[in-house]
Amino acid sequence: MNSHSLVAIDDLSRNDILAMLERARYFEQHPNSHLLDGKVVATLFFEPSTRTRLSFETAVNRLGGRVIGFSDASTSSTSKGETLKDTIKMVSNYADLIVMRHHLEGAAQYATEVTDIPIVNAGDGANQHPSQTSLDLYSLQKTQGKLDGLTITMVGDLKYGRTVHSLLMALRFFSPKFNFVSSPELRMPREYRMLCDRLGIEYHEYTDFTTSVINESDILYMTRVQRERFSDIMEYERVKNLYTLRRSMLASAKPTMKILHPLPRVNEIAQDVDDDPRAYYFQQAGNGLFARQAIITKALGIDPLK
């Protein structure tokens, strides 16, 4: 087991999170460097995800490191039936760090148990995706000037959406107030509501997406409502447009409020919102580069601030 790996955001303390965001801020100011001179980073994408892979590989390249790897398991030895353990052990001979994405849940945790080189989880099925949460946190801090005491409204699929669960977990250290807006079928799971109760975190649940909840928000975190999540297609048809954000709904929102979305979006944010200065989802994705540079250097034990 190795201690520099990042498998889940829940493994980070408040101080870990703040230190990571400080690094990200540094990299936003100094995106290009030679901090990774002589280092080889393997990006193993057993499941394709072009967006995430390009962001990680750009992060390595801008830090002066080299990248090896594959972008799709069908081009790797996995397609010949090799176990994950054997692939990780083989690649560990060549690389200083492994960034991996896998369709199976728990794959990254298992990888940390079979190698001594650090593992960064770039998504393991529906389980964890800590670099997404890191860029979300960085976006919050950057746009609001702080993480403490924010009012965050989460909208859409709160049941299956791992990004909202991970964000909630990370924010538990920062005295947030949550509004959960969803259809009853997709409400925030009980274990997260119980966690809020236990920690004294204020939250309110709504089935209507109203301007009053938008107006009190610092952050509006929109998520995709997917048809396949519904047992009853009629129910999907009924609710699919109830949680769509339109520009007209922003008339009295705080000027400092920002709209986030993990992307890709379908129809949960109307196109006319893109022109509103509070739309932040494209910059949010761009922040992923700095967050991933922070994660990579931390995993390699390199401190840019020293």
Place this chain on the structure above:
Amino acid sequence: MNEKKTSLAVAALRGGTVIDHIPSEALFRVAHILGIENMSNAVTIGYNLPSARGARKGIIKVDGVEFDHQTLNRIAVIAPTATVNIIRDYEVVSKHPVELPDTLIGIVKCPNPKCITNNEPMATRFDVSEHDKPTLRCHYCNHTVAGADAEII
């Protein structure tokens, strides 16, 4: 009254193990974990017996066998209230509840088909909370399962 009957029956064993206070709904799975269907030893099984604790219970007496820790840990997952009596020379030499460890390795199958443990040749691992009515959380995929519903490997 019932306690007395049980004691009599326990004393009737020269040596072996009596597993008592098994919830009735878990009885046959406990019998399966003990491997009773493949034994030639004398076995007595009681089912739906009234119990001092209220609910119906089961009891299994196996002549001439003492079970190892691994086996008893498996039973603790689905029957955390069970007690184990070890008999030697007609005497109960030890009587203790089954013990559910904080971590279960290679004992329970993960209910999530997309879990890495169901797709790699590796041991499962679960963290146990609420030992009296256990909840198991997969160390790898974070899915949870109630102990009573767990599939024992």
